[in-house]
Amino acid sequence: xxxxxxxxxxxxxxxxxxxxxxxxxxxxxxxxxxxxxxxxxxxxxxxxxxxxxxxxxxxxxxxxxxxxxxxxxxxxxxxxxxxxxxxxxxxxxxxxxxxxxxxx
Numbered sequence: 001x002x003x004x005x006x007x008x009x010x011x012x013x014x015x016x017x018x019x020x021x022x023x024x025x026x027x028x029x030x031x032x033x034x035x036x037x038x039x040x041x042x043x044x045x046x047x048x049x050x051x052x053x054x055x056x057x058x059x060x061x062x063x064x065x066x067x068x069x070x071x072x073x074x075x076x077x078x079x080x081x082x083x084x085x086x087x088x089x090x091x092x093x094x095x096x097x098x099x100x101x102x103x104x
Contacts (some may be wrong), residue, residue: 010026010028010054011035011053011054011055013035013039013043013047013051014047017043018038028054033067033068036055037068037070039051040064040068040071040075040078040079041072048082057083061083061085064083064092065085065089067091069091069092069095071090071092076090
């Protein structure tokens with residue numbers, strides 16, 4: 001049985017965000033952490049709104065606070081400017097503090 005994809009089955013996101021993936025084979029619900037992190041780091045405001053619409057704001061915030069282990073520094077700043085969150089609430093930020101990089 002062939003199942004047609006509906007608008008509710010996947011978010012309306014640009015293929016450019018997922019250049020290294022087979023876009024049509026992405027399991028949008030199961031791979032939500034990858035999708036959310038990618039859109040946060042590389043997406044525009046409309047794409048941010050789309051992941052919130054698709055996954056819900058509560059799920060996006062939960063993922064940011066408890067599940068996403070890495071975001072670039074600029075993305076952390078953007079998250080805190082967009083959502084009512086402090087850096088210290090984000091798993092990726094607290095992990096970064098525990099793993100200081102090398103300096104030269």
